[in-house]
Amino acid sequence: MSMLVPPPGRETSSRRSAAAAPRKRTTARQRAKLNDPLHHLETPTEAALPKPFADWFQNRGWNPRPHQLALIEASRNRQPTLLIAPTGAGKTLAGFLPSLIGLADQRRERKGAGLHTLYVSPLKALAVDVARNLMTPIEEMGLKIRTETRTGDTSAARRQRQRVDPPQILLTTPEQIALLLSHPDACHLFADLDTIIIDELHALAGTKRGDLLALDVARLRSLAPEAIAIGLSATVAKPSELRAYLMPQSSPESAIELAHLVVADGGAEPNIEILEIEDGVPWSGHSARYAIGRVYEAIGRHKLTLVFVNTRMQAEMIFQELWRINELQYPIALHHGSLDARQRRKVEAAMAAGGIKAVVATSTLDLGIDWGDIDLVINIGAPKGSSRLLQRIGRANHRLDEPSVALLVPANRFEVLECRAALDAARAGVQDLSHARGGTLDVLAQHVLGMACQRPFKPDSLFAEVRSAAPYMELTRATFDRVVDFVTNGGYALKTYERFAKLVATDDDHVRLAHPKFAQQYRLNVGTIVDAPMIKVRLGGRRTRPDGSARKVMAGGRVLGEVDEYFIEQLRPGDAFVFAGEVLRFEGLRETDAFVSRAAASDPIIPSYTGGRFPLSTHLAERVRNILASRCAWDVLPGPVREWLDLQSRHSRIPLADEVLVETFPRGDRHYVVCYPFEGRLAHQTLGMLLTRRLDRLGARPQGFVATDYGLSVWCGRDLDVMISRGALELGELFEEDMLGDDLDAWLAQSSLMKRTFRLAAVIAGLIERRHPGREKSGRQVTMSTDLVYDVLKKHDPGHVLLEAAWADAATGLLDITRLGDFLRRIKGQIRHQALSCVSPLSVPILLEMGKEPVAGLGREDALREAAEAMMRDATRGT
């Protein structure tokens, strides 16, 4: 796992307005920036645009932008190309222009079904939106081009027809491409494929969906060798990874092939401010309730405001709070991924029609959908990464010549620092770096089965094809064979499933599907999105029995939307929570439906909220550490935050940028150790688990820990300062990197996070089915059985390929081991210990999280023992 090297920002272009004079030759400054010979911004001429297109631009009063012309030229030269452009730069049109021009030329010859261009987007909604926007140029130029969308919502009949009689341009998602490729008729369907447009590539590459798409694109290239891939992306720190993604790779020994790169000019500098409320920034929490009045005022001053939050629950809460003070009755709407699709469509339509003043939204609206004339973006809570922030604020003002206006609302004091860091990064145009990672093996397993569904394959040729996909460039033959074994019969050390094999060898060195029923199974299980199983929220209400007692209604009822099973598991019947903008009472769960009634309580319980889903990015973390370390940077911080840091420097210490501060102090009958790595919640949780294990072994009697994005605190029964002075505890050893060895293994074997990761891999790889014809399985049952399967597999077949896949995921995903490892190496010899007599100012926000999150670290077994003891005490008292 290596970090991509060059300094951030090197490859981003100048952020100046492009819309004003696109015909103008590039400036000297631009040439200096874009001296890469691959840039063609200087060469394209008007001749690149055929007449009807040139006329169309003229009629609209537009000039084709340089990057749009550059893409036409690249397509003409059959060069796979990555286009990097900010929102509003006509990115999508640029992607489609080459195809529209190609299709307008009626002289094309057909070899297959006539499908010319495949457009892939990570979001269904985006595909639908783009299809709608694409109709404008097609209709206005009178082009005879058939475009259609294909998503999970498309009717079965229509999907069936699309396989035989496809449109010329098909707009779809990665999962649908995998499905199309699993049919024998794929060869005919894709024979005429000319262009594959991958939108929002930065959001796909480096994810499991991106892996799946890369493998599918590799197959598409085999079926249509002439086809080229065009990637559309927001600005990223290092485009090489995306450029490699778009190219067929030859072998790991030779140089990495990179697609042609076109960078569009950026728009005006964004105008970002941090909301400052002199005496109100709370110590902890994520609600930003204190700022709601000011948020409301800002909404009032603008036409259409987008209020971004990090989680669905936060969206619900902010929405409630805004309506509570909505004296002017502004139309304020709510939009997040858990809501029923119809409700979301209604909000989207209202936004586009201009009937809405503000929308509270989660990342469902992050990606490039154009919903209307947004003139303010408010980001509540910390943005967690500079790239995410830049994309979000890019949503305001789609006209490039006007600056985006954004307001950051920190929810607590640490978030003030983080917002400041993000703002500096955004002004400097610096993006987060991403970790390069190899393609995942569970996705490969799914793909191998899918390819067998299409037609028998030769392992040698499939291996070569898979390796041509950039994420799998370094895949070894041995690993590939293990994956094929896994698909065939489970790939276990104990060979008992040969007679049930899904794949069988043919006489001519091919491998084929043993039975057509497996193709059917594959199609029901395709895809990589295995979020926590979703539970439908149904409004069932309560009825009264003849005897006057209330009876729960646990059948029927209107569906309000879906929530993660994880969330529902935290609720007890009778709890009130906010969902779909209403206060609801949880009545109970039946199979995959949660039944709720309208609650009378005006004050909903908002169940424990564990911060943003996205951990603080490495790059922002570093900036936060730097702000902390240099006093002159404090000047821009609000008064209370400055005083807080001042207090910390007098009471304890402000950590230098390259050291980690560790504080110990007693409080009540507990002894606390608090440290501030700023490495994000996931890495801190893992660190907390490992520190607790070590402290336990050293006899410090740790009782629990709490982790935030900024730091973590472990509390113990023994005085740590005494242990340190007696030499029983040495902090350098406590934070020794070798904790990532045996300790981690031992902990992982029991970790529920690991089991969750395993379940993900097991479902994607096809070990556990999502659905089965005629026998719908609820996510609940899946959870049960994968845990049992994990335990058995770990014990009897610890080297199994699926455990390897889960481990690799955990390292970069939920456990963030990679980042933790970097941290432990970084702080070697840099630990600064402060023994204090009482709690430090900096630690307060972290300690305040204690009551709000389930106390991690205390074993479940302990809890069970306590329950049993309580029961036994009751029993003895009674006699």
Place this chain on the structure above:
Amino acid sequence: MLKLKPERLGADDFKDQPISIAGKAFIADMSGALYWPSERALIVADLHLEKGSSYARNGQMLPPYDTHETLEKLAAAIDRYDAETVIALGDSLHDVAAADRIGDEALAKLRIIQADRDWIWITGNHDPLISSRLGGLVRAEIDVDGISLRHEPRSGRVTHEIGGHLHPAARIYLNGYSIRRPCFVGNGRRLVLPAFGSYTGGLNVLDDAFVPLFGNDGMSVWLLGQEGLYPVAARILKED
């Protein structure tokens, strides 16, 4: 009466728990097995042997170690109590063809633990027939010292009964955790055993399926933890 130590009870104090059914004394083991000291008999329910290969037949290649794992666990429980008789309360096999799929190694293992003791297979809905390949006696149900041992508990206020079939599990919330575990559930007159097999799921004891058995008379629940068996007050149980 229970004796409490002055401070905390250790893990060893929870390895097993005494249970009384219709006036007879039993020991519930943390593995999910029930030992009957006066009969020197070990009772287990719902082994579901060869569940893994049953799924594999349909293309879901679950790890093929479940039968081995279940038999190991059973052997350990038999050893712990030195049982003279073993009674499997039905659904010992996941399906009627399962006996033919048991591998030679697992079969040998079964033969070893069956040696020198009486072995009774009670039939269940998954295994109405049990192949002679598996040895032992096969019965639809048996009575031992006035207690009926059968797979599916009878509906209604039946007493003097030990059964399985339902895979009881219970959920509690403690310290912010939700814990869901297989459990023994009974009311002093009858008892339902947890499923013993390694790939078996569980049904919440608050589910309607348990109402005909225990009505509203209350029930006692013993949760299977990783290190012990824990009696838990029925009032803190939660629905799924």
